[in-house]
Amino acid sequence: MSQRTMVEALNLALHQAMEHDDRVVLLGEDVAKTGGVFRVTAGLLDRFGEERVVDTPLAEAGIIGSAIGMAVYGLLPVVEIQFDVFVYPGFEQIVTHAARYAWRTKGEVPASLVIRIPFGGGVRAPELHSDSPEALFVHVPGLKVVCPTTPNDARDMMLAAIEDPDPVIFMEPKRIYRAGREEVSDELPFALGNGDGRYNEVLSKARVAREGDDLAIITYGPTVPLTIQAAERLAQERGVQARVVDLRSLYPLDVDAIVEAASTCGRALVVHEAPRTAGLGAEVSALIHERAILDLEAPVIRVTGYDVPFPQFANEDDYLPSVDRITAGANKVLDF
Amino acid sequence: MSQRTMVEALNLALHQAMEHDDRVVLLGEDVAKTGGVFRVTAGLLDRFGEERVVDTPLAEAGIIGSAIGMAVYGLLPVVEIQFDVFVYPGFEQIVTHAARYAWRTKGEVPASLVIRIPFGGGVRAPELHSDSPEALFVHVPGLKVVCPTTPNDARDMMLAAIEDPDPVIFMEPKRIYRAGREEVSDELPFALGNGDGRYNEVLSKARVAREGDDLAIITYGPTVPLTIQAAERLAQERGVQARVVDLRSLYPLDVDAIVEAASTCGRALVVHEAPRTAGLGAEVSALIHERAILDLEAPVIRVTGYDVPFPQFANEDDYLPSVDRITAGANKVLDF
Amino acid sequence: MSEILRIIGDGKEIPDAGVPDGLSDKDLVEMYRWLVLLRTFDERAVALQRQGRIGTYALYWGEEATQAGALYACAATDWVFPSYRQNSIGILRGVPAATVLAWWRGFGGVHGFWNPREHRVAPICVPIATHLPHAVGLAWAAKIKHESTASLTWFGDGATSEGDFHEAMNFAAVMKTATVFFCVNNQWAISTPIHKQMATATIAEKGAAYAIPAIRVDGFDPLACWKATKEALERGRAGDGPSLVEAYCYRLKAHGTADDPRLYRDESEAGRWMHLEPVGRMAGFLKRLGIMTAEEEESIRAEAKESIAAAVKEMESIEQPGREILFEHVYASGRPWTFDEGLAELEGVERPPEVKPLGPPTGAGAGEEGKTQ
C-alpha cells in the first residue's frame, strides 16, 4: 500500500500491465526517455526497454495509425497524446479506423488500443493546452470513452482499458493529476487476462462520489472534486443533500445510475468543463428527461464551460465551472 | 426564373458570388475541370479561370490550411470536401485555426471561409461515404454550422455564408441534391456586400417547413422531407397537425423558434440522421426541457441514426430514420 | 528521371529481358493465372454494376500487374494493405471473390468483410493514404516480436499528397520496418493529373526525404513489379528498412463506374498506353518463351471465368442481412445498452423494402449522386 497521486497510480497500472503481458507497448512523443511531459510513463523505459517504450517522431496520425497496425498484428499499444488539442491531427485515424476495425472485420480484429489524452484547463498553460474534446469521441460509434477522477479509479480503469479489446479513449484530467493522494494498493484490483470480462464492468459503471437524495449532480473528470465541494456547501447552507455521480464512463453512459439518481432526487444538474452546446451535458439531460420526466420537480440544467475558445489563462477561472457556479446552478434547480 | 435542384441552386449562388466579388475562390479535389463529383462547381472554371477555381492536390489539411492563409490575405475561399468523412484529415485545421482566427487576432482577421461538406447517406455509396459529422463542428466554438434543405435556401445560405466573415461549415445533404426542383430566381435574394449584415439573419434562423400546433418536430437536412411526409401521415391517420421546424442553422441554434414550437405544441420530437449519443438532438432536447418543461405534456424524444458505424448500403435504410420511424416516434410523444 | 525497370517487352519495339532469378516456369504461369483472375473479376464487376447488381465500383483494369506481381513476391505470412483500387487482391489469398463482390453490393458483416488475420490481407481502405501507417505499425510490431513478417501497401499517385503518406514513410524509415510502399502511379487521381498533384517528375524522388530507397518499374509489367517487390522485401527482412516502389503506368479506364473521364481528359491518350496492358502482354511473353500454349491460356481464362461466375452466384444468393446486422461486431467487448434500445426501436416499425444497388430512395437523379469513390 502507498499513498499515490493519479499520475503515480497510472504509472503503477502501466507497470503492472506491461509486466503481465508483453504485448503491451507504449508509444508517444517524449514518453520514453523523460517519461512523458507529465511523467505518467516515468521509469517504464528502464524497466521494459526501448522496443516496448518508444519515443516516436512528432506526428499524431503516424502514432495512432502505427498503433492500429500494431494492434492488427496482436500487440496492445497504449498511446500518449501530449495535450488534448494535439489529438486532432490523429482524429481521422481514430474515427475512420480505430473505431471501425472490429466492425470492418466481422468482430475478429478490433483495434485494441488505448489512447491516453491529458485534458482540460486550470493549470495556467498557454493557448491550446487546456481543451476538453471528449464529446467529440463520445459521438463517434465504435469507441469507448472513459475518464477517471481518483487515483484508484485511474489505476483500475487503465488496467481495464488495456484488457478491453475495443479502442478506449482514456481522458486524464490533468488538473487533478497531482491534486491529491490516496491509498492505492500494489495488489491487482482484478485478475488480468482471465477472460472474465471484468474490465467491462470497470469501464462502464458510474460511481456515487457523494451520497444524497435531494439533488443529483452528474459530472466527470476535473469538475468532480469541485462538485463535491459545492455539495458540501449546499448541505451547510441549506441542508440539501446532493448526490454526486461521477460518470467515469462517458461512452457508454451508465444510464441506469444517471436516471436512478435523477428519479430519486427529483432534481438534477449536469456539470462539465467542455463547452455547453452539443456537450455531454446535453446527452445526460436528454436521457434524464426522456426516461424520468414524471419524476422531476424541475428541469435538468447544465453548468458547463462556455461556447468559446478556452481563454488565455489569466481568465481561465472565469471560464471554468467553479464551486460558486455549480452551487448557483444547484440553487436554480432547487428553487425551480 | 427557373426550376432548379439544390445542386443547380448552389451552382447559381457560386456563380453570383464569384461574379460579384473577385476575392471569392474555389478550392478542392476535382472541383475545377469536372466541376466536382456532384457537379456543384460545374462551369465555374470556364467562367472564372483556373486561378480562381482550383483542382488542388489530394490533401484536406493542405486545402483547408491554404484556404485559411488565403483568408488571412483577404480572399474568400470556398472549399469543397469531396465526401463527409474526408473532412477528418483537415479537422485539426478547422478546430485549432479556422475556428479561432478571429479570437486570436482581436477580431481583426477572422478566417472568412466556407467549407462545403456533402454529407449523409441514402445514396447507395460504398463505405465511408455516408456520414453525418455535423455535431462535431457544432461543439467547436468559433464555427458556424448550417444546413439547407431546399434549393432556395441552398442558394440564399451559400451567398450568406460567403458574405459572413466567420468560418462557415456548410453541410449539404447529398441525398436531396437532386431530389426535387423548385423555382429559384436569378435575382439576388439580398444585396451583396452592402454591409447590412443580412447574411446573419439568413444563417441563423430556422424555418417552419409545415405549420401545425399539436406536435413540434424539429429536424434539419436530409430528414426534413421525410418528416414532412410523416407529418402528413399523422394528419391523415390521427388528425394531428405537426409543425415541422427545419433548423437550417445548426450553430447557433434558433432557440426561440425551437422553444416556441415546443411550447405551443406541448409536445416535441427531434429527428436527425447522425448517431444519437451526443448528437444535435440531445442539444435540442436539453434546450427545450430547460426552457419549456412546464409547457410540455410529454418528454421530448429523439428519432435518429443509431450509435453504430454507418452500415454498408444494403442495410442503410434500416439505419436511416424513415417516415415509419418518425411517425412511430411522433406517436410515442403523442401517446405519452 | 531515373530509369524504369522493365522485363517484358511488347513483342515489337520493346525487347524482352530475361526472366528474373527465382521464378520458375510454373511460377510464371501461376502469375499469369493471377492476372487473369483479377482481370476477370474486374470486368465482371463492371458488368454487374452496369446491370444494377452491385453499387458503384472502382475498377482497376490494366493495373493487375501492380497487384499480382507485387503479391507474388510476398511470403504467405507477409501482410498486404490494399486501397479500394486493390479491392479484390484478397481473392489471391483465399478471400472468397463473393465476399469482395458482396462488399460492393453493400453487404456488411460476415458477407462483405473478411478476417484479415486469416489471409494477412487488411480490409479495403477507402480514405486515401490512411492505411499506410497501419502497414508500418504491423511490420513494426513484427519487429518487436522478433518475427520476420513484412508488410506491403498499395496506394496511388494522389495518395502521396496526403500527410499520412509522409508520416508513414517517416515512421517506417526511423523504425526501419520491413514495409514496401507500393505506389501505383497511374498518373490520375480522379480528374487530377499528376502534374497538378506534385512538382516532382516522379514518385520515386520522394523516397529521398526519408532516406528510403526507391525504384521505378513499369507498372504494366508483372515481372518488373515482382522483382522490385522481391528485392524490397528482402531488404526489409534483412533489417534494412522500408522501400518505395513506383509502378509507373496509366489509368486506362474510368476512375470508377460513376466517373466519365471524357469530362477531363483526352481518351486517345489512354489508347496510346493500351498496348502495354499486362494481361495480354504477359500472355505474349509466355508464348514467346514457349512456356504457355494457347490451350493452356484458354483453360486459365475459362477457369477464371467459371470461378468468378460461381462467386457472382454466391454473392447473389446472399439475402439482405437482417436489421440486427447494424449492431453486430461494433464492439468486441459486447453490446452497449444503446444497441438494445436501437434494435427495439427498429423492430417496432415495418422494415423498409430491400435496398437495391442503384437509385436513391426517393426520385433523386439516380446514379448521379454517389458519383465516385
Place this chain on the structure above:
Amino acid sequence: MSEILRIIGDGKEIPDAGVPDGLSDKDLVEMYRWLVLLRTFDERAVALQRQGRIGTYALYWGEEATQAGALYACAATDWVFPSYRQNSIGILRGVPAATVLAWWRGFGGVHGFWNPREHRVAPICVPIATHLPHAVGLAWAAKIKHESTASLTWFGDGATSEGDFHEAMNFAAVMKTATVFFCVNNQWAISTPIHKQMATATIAEKGAAYAIPAIRVDGFDPLACWKATKEALERGRAGDGPSLVEAYCYRLKAHGTADDPRLYRDESEAGRWMHLEPVGRMAGFLKRLGIMTAEEEESIRAEAKESIAAAVKEMESIEQPGREILFEHVYASGRPWTFDEGLAELEGVERPPEVKPLGPPTGAGAGEEGKTQ
C-alpha cells in the same frame, strides 16, 4: 551531407567570409540591434517566468540568428508565420513587446494578441507545423491577386514529421508560391533527438520530395540566415516557387521553462556549441570589421534593456481582463445568443480571485503540470 553556408567565423579557427552583397554597414548594425533585442526579450522572459510573473515560456536563446537574419531579408510587405519558438518575432515588426509578454502572462484579447495585417506577422502558432499551410495559402493568394508578397514560416526539426509540413511543401511546390520554409534544426524536439525523428542526415534532403531547392546554413550565423532567405525570397518573387532553408544549430537551453534537459541529454554537448551563439558572434564580427565600437555595442544593449524593461512595466500594468473577454472576438459577425446566456450566468456569481501565472487553483503540484509547450 551538403555543405553549410557560413559567413561569420568564430574569431578563432573558423574564418570570416566577406559581407554578402546588399548589406551596408548600417544594415549590419541594425541586424545586430535586432539580435540583441530578441536576446534581451528572451532572457527577461525567462527571468519573469522564474519570478512567477508570466507562465511557462518557450525560450529561444541561441536561435536569434534564425529569426533576425531571416526577417531582415524580408520586404516589409512580406508575411511571416512564427511558431511558439519565434514568439516575439513581432517586436521587430512593430508588435509591442508588452503584447507578447502579455500572451505569456495569459492575457488574451487586445492585450495578448495583435492584428496580423498590421504587422504582416501571423499569430503565434502552438500546434506543431499547422501554420505552414497558412504561409502557403497567403503567398498563393498574393499570386492570385498578382501581388509580389512572399511568405516565410519558421518551424523546427520535429515539425518536419507532421503531415502538415508535407502537405504545405507539396502545395507550395505545385502552386509555385513565393514561400520560404525556414526550418530551425536545433536537433531536438523536447527530449527527442533528430536521429529518432528522421532517417535522413539533414532536413535539406527533404526538399527533393517536392522539387523544392534547399540550402543548409549555419543557424547561429545571422548573415548566412539572411543570405539564404534573401535568395529564396528572390527566387519566389521571380515566380520560381518555394525554397527550404535548413538552419543547422543546436538547442542550447531547455525546451521551455518547465523542461529539464538533464533528464534526457548530456548538457556538456550544448556546451560544445555554445561559442557559436549568434549575439556574441555577430558582435565579434562587427568589431573585427571595425563597423561597431564597444560603445555602440553597449548603447545597443542598453537601449534594448530599456525598451524591454518598459515593455515589462507595460505588461504588468495590464489589469486582469474582465470576464466579458471570454466572449469577445470569437465571431466577427456578432455574438450568438449563447454568449449572452453565458455572460449572464457568469455575472450571477462572485468573481474568482485573480489568476496568477503559477500554481493550479487547488493545491495540485504547482508547476509540475503544464510541464511544457
